[in-house]
Amino acid sequence: MKIAVAGAGALGGRVGIQLHESGVDVTLIDKWEEHVNAINEKGMEVHTEDKVYQVPVKAKLLEDIDESYDLIIILTKAMYAEDMLQALYEKNSIHAETAILTMMNGLGHGDRLAKYVSKDRIYLAVTMWTAGLKGPGQIVLTGSGGIQIQRADGIASKMTEEINDIFNTANLNSIISRDVQHSIWAKATLNSVLNPLCSILDKRIGEFAAYGAVIEMITPIIEEIIEVAGARGVNLDFDASLEKIKAAFPDSAAGLHYPSMHQDLAKGVQTEVDYLNGKISEYGKEYGIKTPNNDMITHLIHQLEMKNH
Ligand SMILES: NC(=O)C1=CN([C@@H]2O[C@H](COP(=O)(O)OP(=O)(O)OC[C@H]3O[C@@H](n4cnc5c(N)ncnc54)[C@H](OP(=O)(O)O)[C@@H]3O)[C@@H](O)[C@H]2O)C=CC1
Numbered sequence: 001m002k003i004a005v006a007g008a009g010a011l012g013g014r015v016g017i018q019l020h021e022s023g024v025d026v027t028l029i030d031k032w033e034e035h036v037n038a039i040n041e042k043g044m045e046v047h048t049e050d051k052v053y054q055v056p057v058k059a060k061l062l063e064d065i066d067e068s069y070d071l072i073i074i075l076t077k078a079m080y081a082e083d084m085l086q087a088l089y090e091k092n093s094i095h096a097e098t099a100i101l102t103m104m105n106g107l108g109h110g111d112r113l114a115k116y117v118s119k120d121r122i123y124l125a126v127t128m129w130t131a132g133l134k135g136p137g138q139i140v141l142t143g144s145g146g147i148q149i150q151r152a153d154g155i156a157s158k159m160t161e162e163i164n165d166i167f168n169t170a171n172l173n174s175i176i177s178r179d180v181q182h183s184i185w186a187k188a189t190l191n192s193v194l195n196p197l198c199s200i201l202d203k204r205i206g207e208f209a210a211y212g213a214v215i216e217m218i219t220p221i222i223e224e225i226i227e228v229a230g231a232r233g234v235n236l237d238f239d240a241s242l243e244k245i246k247a248a249f250p251d252s253a254a255g256l257h258y259p260s261m262h263q264d265l266a267k268g269v270q271t272e273v274d275y276l277n278g279k280i281s282e283y284g285k286e287y288g289i290k291t292p293n294n295d296m297i298t299h300l301i302h303q304l305e306m307k308n309h
């Protein structure tokens, strides 16, 4: 299967090199020229806690794409996914059978992508893998993670199994979800807590977790999300949501990681808050549910974004 990772930043880099190392024909696609050139000249430079090594994965500039793919994994930031898809269509990279998989954080991606591709060709995934960008052609990898995946229409398919097998051969710890909307909301809950709070407090996930009253601090945010999810037909459980967040705390999981939102603010670029806490506030308004904690977090992150410009 010919695979492309469209959006070859931190997480796209991790997924791309793991696929490459397992023998898959994978191409990283990005608009960032310096990054693409660096990868092609000396391979992706991977920094782990104890070593630095190069992985000779293929990378292409979006404007230079001249081939199509069987599977395209979208790993841009949420706000650029539609532009990426549009550009890939213009480059004839999407053929009649191409499967499109999103592994981006946030809510509502399935519906957005369904404007371009029918739901039987869209695969929704969430991941607990982490990654950071150190510079052009350089990524930082710590901890471990996993992937949950399902076809967007919820129907089992041979392609879902193939993708799941490919991810597992690449040691990406993938499972086929029976209810990916539940998985997406569970992950969005975690991101709506850890990403903005670690960003506002300028902390790694493990440092944030070390605060004695951390559970008391995050409980009202989770409770609002559970109420909004319930109104949209997704039943999240409070204890399970909390356990998922706590499971990210150890260094062996995501404790050493600055969430992707923290990385965005450090780079001075827009964050995905409108697809996380901002979406909770937006949905809350639709259903007449008050979401003061998520509203405030959204405002705080937008204020921090302004500071960067
Ligand atoms: N990082 C993580 O640990 C995790 C991330 N995710 C999700 O994965 C998705 C991708 O996130 P992530 O990989 O972190 O994002 P990155 O910011 O690392 O990369 C996304 C894109 O941003 C652009 N970019 C990044 N840095 C620069 C730069 N210095 N100069 C120019 N362009 C740059 C590139 O696209 P372009 O050139 O097209 O602008 C790149 O493809 C998001 O939805 C995120 O929430 C999910 C789980 C964990």
Ligand SMILES: CC(C)(CO)C(=O)C(=O)O
Pocket (backbone or CB within 6 Å): 105, 127, 128, 129, 130, 131, 190, 191, 194, 195, 248, 254, 257, 258, 259, 260, 261
């Ligand atoms: C790794 C994790 C779970 C941290 O919140 C994440 O999804 C991110 O950095 O965006």
